[in-house]
Amino acid sequence: MASIWSKFALAGVVAAAVGAGVAYALTKPDPHPASYWAGLAAPDLSHGEVLFWAGGCASCHAAAGAQGEALKVLSGGRALPTAFGTFHVPNISSDPQAGIGGWTLAQFGDAMTRGVGAKGEHLYPSFPYGSYARMTREDINDLFGYLKSLPASDAIAPPHALNFPFNMRIAVGGWKLLYFSDAPRVDLAEAGDAVKRGQYLVEGPGHCGECHTPRNVLGGFQAGQWLAGGPNPEGEGRIPDITPGSQSIGQWSEEEIVTYLETGFTPDFDSVGGSMVEVQQNLAHLPKSDLQAIAAYLKAVPAR
Amino acid sequence: MKLKLVTAGILALCLGAGAVFAAGEPQVVRQDLMKKIGGSMGALGAIAKGQKPYDAATVKTALSTIAESAKDFPNHFPAGSETGFETEAAPAIWQNPADFKAKAEKLSSDAQTVLASMPADQAGVGQAMQTLGSECGACHQTYRLKR
Numbered sequence: 001m002a003s004i005w006s007k008f009a010l011a012g013v014v015a016a017a018v019g020a021g022v023a024y025a026l027t028k029p030d031p032h033p034a035s036y037w038a039g040l041a042a043p044d045l046s047h048g049e050v051l052f053w054a055g056g057c058a059s060c061h062a063a064a065g066a067q068g069e070a071l072k073v074l075s076g077g078r079a080l081p082t083a084f085g086t087f088h089v090p091n092i093s094s095d096p097q098a099g100i101g102g103w104t105l106a107q108f109g110d111a112m113t114r115g116v117g118a119k120g121e122h123l124y125p126s127f128p129y130g131s132y133a134r135m136t137r138e139d140i141n142d143l144f145g146y147l148k149s150l151p152a153s154d155a156i157a158p159p160h161a162l163n164f165p166f167n168m169r170i171a172v173g174g175w176k177l178l179y180f181s182d183a184p185r186v187d188l189a190e191a192g193d194a195v196k197r198g199q200y201l202v203e204g205p206g207h208c209g210e211c212h213t214p215r216n217v218l219g220g221f222q223a224g225q226w227l228a229g230g231p232n233p234e235g236e237g238r239i240p241d242i243t244p245g246s247q248s249i250g251q252w253s254e255e256e257i258v259t260y261l262e263t264g265f266t267p268d269f270d271s272v273g274g275s276m277v278e279v280q281q282n283l284a285h286l287p288k289s290d291l292q293a294i295a296a297y298l299k300a301v302p303a304r
Numbered sequence: 305m306k307l308k309l310v311t312a313g314i315l316a317l318c319l320g321a322g323a324v325f326a327a328g329e330p331q332v333v334r335q336d337l338m339k340k341i342g343g344s345m346g347a348l349g350a351i352a353k354g355q356k357p358y359d360a361a362t363v364k365t366a367l368s369t370i371a372e373s374a375k376d377f378p379n380h381f382p383a384g385s386e387t388g389f390e391t392e393a394a395p396a397i398w399q400n401p402a403d404f405k406a407k408a409e410k411l412s413s414d415a416q417t418v419l420a421s422m423p424a425d426q427a428g429v430g431q432a433m434q435t436l437g438s439e440c441g442a443c444h445q446t447y448r449l450k451r
Contacts, residue, residue, distance in 0.1 A: 236394065237449035263433075264441045269346035271437065273444030280441070 027173025029122050031110035040105070040137060043145025051143040053285035055132070055205040059278040060089045074099070075153035080126055082233060084219065085162030087126045095152035108144045109137060115176060122172035124160065125180075125219065131207035133182035134200065179220035185209060186226055186301050198297025201290060206283075211239050211275070228304035234275065245303030257295035258288070331389035334380040337373040344369045345436070352430040363423060370436065371415035378405040392450045400446075407443045414439065 052058075058071040064078055076091035093099035100108060103118055110116040115129040123129060135143075165171055185203050188195055202208045213221045214230030222230075229241035244250050249257070249266075256267045261283045264272040272280045283291065327333075344366035350356040351363065381397055381404075397404045418432045 264437060265345070265349060269342050269349050271345075271440030271444050273441070273448045273450055275445075277441040277445035 027170070027177050029114070029116040029120055029173070030176075031106070031114050031116045031120070034106055037104075037106040037109050037137065040141045043142045045142070045146050045149055047139075048142035048144070048146025048149075050286060050290075051135075051139055051205055052146055053282045054201055054290070055143070055207070056279055056282045057092070057147070059275075059282065061092050072150045073153055074147070074150060075155040076157045077155055081235075082126065084166040085160065087124065087160050087162070088157040090157050091153060091155055092147065093153040094148045094150055095154050098154045098156050099152060101148060101152060103144075105141060105144055108147075109140045112140055112143075113137075113182070115172070115180065122169045122176070124162075124166075124169075124172060125175060128207040128210045130180055131204055131210055133180070134184075134204035139205070175218065175220070178218065188297075188300055191300055192296075194293045194296040195300045197290065197293035198295070198300075201286075201294055202297050206294070208242070212242050225304060227298075227301055232274075237274065241304055242298055243301050243304045244299055250303070254292065254295040254299055257298060258291045261286075261291045261294065262288070329389055330380040330382055330385040331391045331393075334377060334393075335389070335391075337377050337380070340373045341370050341377075344373075345433070345440070348429050348433050348436075351426060352433045354426060358426050358429065360422070363429060364419065367415050367419040367432070371412045371419065374408050374412035374415065378408045392448050394447050394449050397447050404443075404447055407439070407447070411436065411439045411443070 057074060058066065060078060060080070061074040061076050062071045063073070063075060066073070074092045076089045076093075078089045080087040080089060091099045094101040096102035100118075107118045111118065111123060111127075112129055112132045113135060114133070115123045115125065115127070117123050160167070184199065186199075188199055191199070209221065209227055211233070212227045212229055214225050214228060215233070216222055222228075227241070227243050229239050229246070232239050240246060240248050242249055252260070252267055260266055260272070261280060263284075264277070264280045266272075283294075347356075347362055347366045351358055356362075378401075381393065381401070383398070385391070386393065386395065386398060414435060418435065423429045423432050
């Protein structure tokens with residue numbers, strides 16, 4: 001009798017262990033194989049700079065209020081208040097200790113495209129790797145080369161101050177299982193080159209959807225609401241819908257969208273405001289053809 | 305039929321009274337000032353983009369309107385006007401009134417400076433637009449709710 005019970009108990013323990021093992025296998029950090037990052041040419045730094053502006057790195061990683069050359073000192077330290085707690089933006093300057101100067105391309109690339117940190121840990125999706133995952137490895141290589149060419153800072157940011165259960169990094173694995181994907185956000189397979197370039201910029205490095213798409217309580221994008229806008233996660237106000245169905249910009253021509261991204265002026269000469277000011281100033285560094293591609297893509301996505 | 309007319313008349317009177325009442329509110333006064341600045345930027349923008357020919361009188365009017373409206377603008381944010389009348393004013397205005405006022409005054413004095421040197425052609429107007437335009441964004445980044 002006792003042996004039957006102990007067999008049951010053993011079976012239970014085994015089942016629990018298998019369950020935990022499966023859960024761990026599904027949610028553990030999952031970097032690219034090392035070979036993925038091997039064999040790339042020397043980085044093209046000027047292209048890396050374009051990606052730096054497209055990616056808006058400075059908007060979070062430079063000091064608050066930085067202008068001009070100070071935008072290139074990526075010392076981190078800004079507090080990012082969210083519903084999950086306060087994130088403190090890390091130093092990604094070229095400093096070998098405080099920053100990412102000592103990282104390999106694989107470490108940088110896996111952080112950018114797999115949300116895996118230099119020590120193999122899950123990164124929080126406040127760092128928008130859910131978008132950067134779409135970037136090509138050549139672009140990652142160029143951007144990494146450019147970032148390493150920028151000034152070093154030895155500043156060290158305080159640790160994140162997150163609420164339970166979000167303070168458990170292992171939980172990020174569950175989030176990734178639910179929401180992390182490098183697939184296109186919208187199906188535009190038949191689109192022309194400009195729209196496809198725009199799709200790459202908006203869905204990848206530009207990470208526009210991170211603010212312009214509404215999220216559910218777990219921080220995942222709401223299905224079928226790509227770029228449809230929503231409440232401002234940073235506080236008051238709303239983030240506008242930027243699809244062709246938008247009340248505010250739905251009627252803008254592609255040329256008007258390009259002018260807005262270039263100059264910060266709407267067609268009726270209202271100006272850009274809020275967090276979009278920095279985004280617009282970053283995007284103004286892009287070649288005009290890229291801004292035209294972004295506009296073409298915004299006209300091609302489904303209206304919401 | 306008569307009843308409908310009377311109802312419509314009363315409704316129109318009420319709406320009219322509402323508009324008169326609203327016109328004196330600080331939220332509405334400052335919105336009107338901002339619309340004047342926006343309109344002037346539009347007039348300059350049309351010249352800068354080559355949609356309208358360069359016209360010295362238009363440029364002069366636009367720049368003086370911007371200078372005057374921006375100077376007066378921060379005087380219309382009294383306590384109690386934080387909400388209502390679809391205001392887009394951010395709470396930060398009442399938290400950092402000195403900085404808010406300084407930004408408005410900078411726009412005003414920069415518009416004065418441009419006016420003093422008077423842009424002489426389309427390119428000059430374009431340059432003025434860039435100077436003044438970056439100040440629109442710099443202030444709206446912190447002090448306006450609409451994105």
